[in-house]
Amino acid sequence: MKKIGIADTTFSRFDMASTAIKELRMLSSSISIVRYTVPGVKDLPVSCKKLFEEKGCDIVMALGMPGPEQIDKQCAHEASMGLISVQLMCNKHIIEVFVHEDEAKNDKELSFLAENRTREHAQNVIDLLFHQDKLQKYAGKGLRQGFVDAGPVDV
Amino acid sequence: MKKIGIADTTFSRFDMASTAIKELRMLSSSISIVRYTVPGVKDLPVSCKKLFEEKGCDIVMALGMPGPEQIDKQCAHEASMGLISVQLMCNKHIIEVFVHEDEAKNDKELSFLAENRTREHAQNVIDLLFHQDKLQKYAGKGLRQGFVDAGPVDV
Amino acid sequence: MKKIGIADTTFSRFDMASTAIKELRMLSSSISIVRYTVPGVKDLPVSCKKLFEEKGCDIVMALGMPGPEQIDKQCAHEASMGLISVQLMCNKHIIEVFVHEDEAKNDKELSFLAENRTREHAQNVIDLLFHQDKLQKYAGKGLRQGFVDAGPVDV
Amino acid sequence: MKKIGIADTTFSRFDMASTAIKELRMLSSSISIVRYTVPGVKDLPVSCKKLFEEKGCDIVMALGMPGPEQIDKQCAHEASMGLISVQLMCNKHIIEVFVHEDEAKNDKELSFLAENRTREHAQNVIDLLFHQDKLQKYAGKGLRQGFVDAGPVDV
Amino acid sequence: MKKIGIADTTFSRFDMASTAIKELRMLSSSISIVRYTVPGVKDLPVSCKKLFEEKGCDIVMALGMPGPEQIDKQCAHEASMGLISVQLMCNKHIIEVFVHEDEAKNDKELSFLAENRTREHAQNVIDLLFHQDKLQKYAGKGLRQGFVDAGPVDV
Numbered sequence: 144m145k146k147i148g149i150a151d152t153t154f155s156r157f158d159m160a161s162t163a164i165k166e167l168r169m170l171s172s173s174i175s176i177v178r179y180t181v182p183g184v185k186d187l188p189v190s191c192k193k194l195f196e197e198k199g200c201d202i203v204m205a206l207g208m209p210g211p212e213q214i215d216k217q218c219a220h221e222a223s224m225g226l227i228s229v230q231l232m233c234n235k236h237i238i239e240v241f242v243h244e245d246e247a248k249n250d251k252e253l254s255f256l257a258e259n260r261t262r263e264h265a266q267n268v269i270d271l272l273f274h275q276d277k278l279q280k281y282a283g284k285g286l287r288q289g290f291v292d293a294g295p296v297d298v
Numbered sequence: 299m300k301k302i303g304i305a306d307t308t309f310s311r312f313d314m315a316s317t318a319i320k321e322l323r324m325l326s327s328s329i330s331i332v333r334y335t336v337p338g339v340k341d342l343p344v345s346c347k348k349l350f351e352e353k354g355c356d357i358v359m360a361l362g363m364p365g366p367e368q369i370d371k372q373c374a375h376e377a378s379m380g381l382i383s384v385q386l387m388c389n390k391h392i393i394e395v396f397v398h399e400d401e402a403k404n405d406k407e408l409s410f411l412a413e414n415r416t417r418e419h420a421q422n423v424i425d426l427l428f429h430q431d432k433l434q435k436y437a438g439k440g441l442r443q444g445f446v447d448a449g450p451v452d453v
Numbered sequence: 454m455k456k457i458g459i460a461d462t463t464f465s466r467f468d469m470a471s472t473a474i475k476e477l478r479m480l481s482s483s484i485s486i487v488r489y490t491v492p493g494v495k496d497l498p499v500s501c502k503k504l505f506e507e508k509g510c511d512i513v514m515a516l517g518m519p520g521p522e523q524i525d526k527q528c529a530h531e532a533s534m535g536l537i538s539v540q541l542m543c544n545k546h547i548i549e550v551f552v553h554e555d556e557a558k559n560d561k562e563l564s565f566l567a568e569n570r571t572r573e574h575a576q577n578v579i580d581l582l583f584h585q586d587k588l589q590k591y592a593g594k595g596l597r598q599g600f601v602d603a604g605p606v607d608v
Numbered sequence: 609m610k611k612i613g614i615a616d617t618t619f620s621r622f623d624m625a626s627t628a629i630k631e632l633r634m635l636s637s638s639i640s641i642v643r644y645t646v647p648g649v650k651d652l653p654v655s656c657k658k659l660f661e662e663k664g665c666d667i668v669m670a671l672g673m674p675g676p677e678q679i680d681k682q683c684a685h686e687a688s689m690g691l692i693s694v695q696l697m698c699n700k701h702i703i704e705v706f707v708h709e710d711e712a713k714n715d716k717e718l719s720f721l722a723e724n725r726t727r728e729h730a731q732n733v734i735d736l737l738f739h740q741d742k743l744q745k746y747a748g749k750g751l752r753q754g755f756v757d758a759g760p761v762d763v
Numbered sequence: 764m765k766k767i768g769i770a771d772t773t774f775s776r777f778d779m780a781s782t783a784i785k786e787l788r789m790l791s792s793s794i795s796i797v798r799y800t801v802p803g804v805k806d807l808p809v810s811c812k813k814l815f816e817e818k819g820c821d822i823v824m825a826l827g828m829p830g831p832e833q834i835d836k837q838c839a840h841e842a843s844m845g846l847i848s849v850q851l852m853c854n855k856h857i858i859e860v861f862v863h864e865d866e867a868k869n870d871k872e873l874s875f876l877a878e879n880r881t882r883e884h885a886q887n888v889i890d891l892l893f894h895q896d897k898l899q900k901y902a903g904k905g906l907r908q909g910f911v912d913a914g915p916v917d918v
Contacts, residue, residue, distance in 0.1 A: 151437050156451040158438030180434040182422045182441070185378065185394060189385035196389065210448070214398065217375055220682055223650065225382040227690040230654035231697065232386065234661065239650060243679065250451045257451070267647045279645040282616050283623030286647070293675070296621040296715045296722070306592050311606040313593030335588040337577045337596070340533065340549060344540035351544065365603070369553065372530055380537040387541065405606045412606070461902050466916040468903030490899040492887045492906070495843065495859060499850035506854065520913070524863065527840055535847040542851065560916045567916070685837055688805065692845040695809035696852065699816060704805060708834065732802045744800040747771050748778030751802070758830070761776040761870045761877070 145272050146175050148194030148203035154183040155208035157257040159240065163204050166265035171273065184209060184241070185218055188225030195233040202268055203237045208257065211245040219243070236271055240264045242289065260289030300427050301330050303349030303358035309338040310363035312412035314395065318359050321420035326428065339364060339396070340373055343380030350388040357423055358392045363412065366400040374398070391426055395419045397444065415444030455582050456485050458504030458513035464493040465518035467567035469550065473514050476575035481583065494519060494551070495528055498535030505543040512578055513547045518567065521555040529553070546581055550574045552599070570599030610737050611640050613659030613668035619648040620673035622722035624705065628669050631730035636738065649674060649706070650683055653690030660698040667733055668702045673722065676710040684708070701736055705729045707754070725754030765892050766795050768814030768823035774803040775828035777877035779860065783824050786885035791893065804829060804861070805838050808845030815853040822888055823857045828877065831865040839863070856891055860884045862909065880909030 147167060151160035164176055177198045179190045184207035194200040205226055209219035219241055226237050240261050247253035267288075270277045285293035302322060306315035319331055332353045334345045339362035349355040360381055364374035374396055381392050395416050402408035422443075425432050440448035457477060461470035474486055487508045489500045494517035504510040515536055519529035529551055536547050550571050557563035577598075580587045595603035612632060616625035629641055642663045644655045649672035659665040670691055674684035684706055691702050705726050712718035732753075735742045750758035767787060771780035784796055797818045799810045804827035814820040825846055829839040839861055846857050860881050867873035887908075890897045905913035 153433055153436040153439055153441040155438045156440035156448055158450070160437055178434065180430070180437045181391075181426070182393070182419070182433070182443070185382065186391060188382050189389065189391055192386055192389060216682075217371075218378075220686070221375070221378045221382060223683075223686045224379065224689065225386065227650065227653050227686060228383070228386055228693070231657055231690065231693055234654065234657060236646075236651060236654055238647070254451045264647070271646070275645070278618055278647070279643065281618040282625055282645045283620045284618055285621035286618040288647070293621055295623070296719045308588055308591040308594055308596040310593045311595035311603055313605070315592055333589065335585070335592045336546075336581070337548070337574070337588070337598070340537065341546065343537050344544065344546055347541055347544060372526075373533075376530070376533045376537060379534065380541065383538070383541055409606045463898055463901040463904055463906040465903045466905035466913055468915070470902055488899065490895070490902045491856075491891070492858070492884070492898070492908070495847065496856060498847050499854065499856055502851055502854060527836075528843075531840070531843045531847060534844065535851065538848070538851055564916045681837075685841070688838075688841045689844065692805065692808050692841060693848070696812055696845065696848055699809065699812060701801075701806060701809055703802070729802070736801070740800070743773055743802070744798065746773040747780055747800045748775045749773055750776035751773040753802070758776055760778070761874045 144173055145201045146199055148200035149176060149178045150187050150190040150203060151180050151206040152183050157208060157254055159206040159257055159261045162258050162261045163265050166262045170269045184222040187222055188229050191237050192229045195235055202235060202272055204268060205237050205239045208242045238264050238268050256289045263288040299328055300356045301354055303355035304331060304333045305342050305345040305358055306335050306361040307338050312363060312409055314361040314412055314416045317413050317416045318420050321417045325424045339377040342377050343384050346392050347384045350390055357390060357427055359423055360392050360394045363397045363399060393419050393423050411444045418443040454483055455511045456509055458510035459486060459488045460497050460500040460504060460513055461490050461516040462493050467518060467564055469516040469567055469571045472568050472571045473575050476572045480579045494532040497532050498539050501547050502539045505545055512545060512582060514578060515547050515549045518552045548574050548578050566599045573598040609638055610666045611664055613665035614641060614643045615652050615655040615668060616645050616671040617648050622673060622719055624671040624722055624726045627723050627726045628730050631727045635734045649687040652687050653694050656702050657694045660700055667700060667737055669733055670702050670704045673707045673709060703729050703733050721754045728753040764793055765821045766819055768820035769796060769798045770807050770810040770823055771800050771826040772803050777828060777874055779826040779877055779881045782878050782881045783885050786882045790889045804842040807842050808849050811857050812849045815855055822855060822892055824888060825857050825859045828862045828864060858884050858888050876909045883908040
């Protein structure tokens, strides 16, 4: 039985946490889930640390949707640096699932991308917890989350 | 009874702290407030750490108004990185309320933006302290502080 | 009696430390001063840490004059990040007084700017040590060090 | 007998870990190898820390292939900062082997580059572990991994 | 008797360590020297930490020659951030001597620059160890290492 933390934001324009929770529950019955919603991506690092230290999570998904402006890119960078720090402080993985608004051409594609990237990273979470061998099998295969895989260079 | 720290600056061109304090008092009577004013945004991280460790605050609002120049953006970035570090050191939230001078077309809009963003983040502070469920209800709703909400992508 | 550290550089083209020391002595007789000169701004963070931990300073002024090139901006950024880290490690303020060479049109203005910014930040140091209330009085007033104040937005 | 950690990704379009393991085994019989595959480069820092602290590795190779977009550069930068932090936390070397997709003109060159850089850095790992003197012999020689050496400036 | 660490790279196109060692020995007979060569500048931070903690050095020179590409600038930035972290962890100075390849017009000038900057920073190392007063005498004098001094602004 493993405990998975889900940290998400009210800033995001898509409810990535609900997608993540549904997918995780489908992928494994040996998990429990704790959710923690905060305003924006810069609030995620300490939320993840709390999920590890106060809620006893084994791994956390950090879900966010940075806006299209330069300042949003900056915020996402700061959040990412913080998420890496938390992982090093806690010796546990945080799977960052950020969908940048300008990755998609329109709302429909953004919705599709947010859902798919979240689902594919939920699989990564399960693999890190239970199936490390499976990740190794896909090493160097050019996997991408949300869009089509880039594929290996030597095919 | 929760203690809220307010860190603000003499650099800012709007007294965001007074707005924050007024709004917080209106939103809850179960709080006490400690205010700490410093020269600029780069002085905020250690101020927030002092508010946590020397004043016993449960959460802090870090209020600042970076100028429009490239160097000001740099300072804001450095401050933000520091604010994230403090949160990880103290396992407590800092709600950063930065209003960039060039987000507004003129002084009137800047004033409006500073007041509204501060007020809306004061609500976030109260929700993080007392109503975590409410934040979860708005997860993925594309909330924005100060300007109009972006709204959810799938409406 | 408070102990103030002054960290400065041989890289700077103006002796900001002498200005700082003169101004601090004029502003208060309840202080002692320790000075530590290093080659450049990237040597300032550890100097400030030593001033806190080995010399027992209560606050430090970090004085530097980054050059006009891109690499100088980078150095200043790295120094600033380090100065914030030191403050968080020591729970004490460092007032960073950096004058970028390209802020001034010519040597005369650069000299004027370095002197004035240093003096006005010396006042901030004294206020942080002895007159926290005074800083609060000027919160949101758009104060600037070296050039003319921006002033509050709502006047 | 030394233990070498290999951290690699499913994002990479080339199986750098297999190349590294083959080369390391050819270069020394006094080593054991532990491999840890994760989704992307931002997952590498904590993986390396786990390889040091949970698996007892003496040194780690962090293998990754950042994509060509600006966001990929950002991710690589964040990963690199994290890898340096891990080294300072553990007092052990991580040899970062990153191949940026846009360093190569086409897939064939990318494959060639990924293989050669990995192999030449495997040699560095062995030298850091067993032949520090050899590295010193090549100090200032303008060595490059993957492409042709730049060579010393004074020849 | 003080112990000086020299960390250098095989990436550099000039043997800065030999220059540093020769100059240091000429400047003082009260020193011993430990040298540690690594592949590139991003390997320098942990090398310096090891020189402090495992070899007992009192100060370290970190010598490197970043290449002319954007990625090289990025690596140098990451290395510099790491070098500052090490100093704060160890409360000891690291004198960073980085010569960017594109600072010089050709190989001859690059060689000249690398030698001179290294020698002038060797002097800084000796002054930090033994003659702090001398550095103070040159405070604000616009000293530069490698090229001609900028000089003080007020002459």
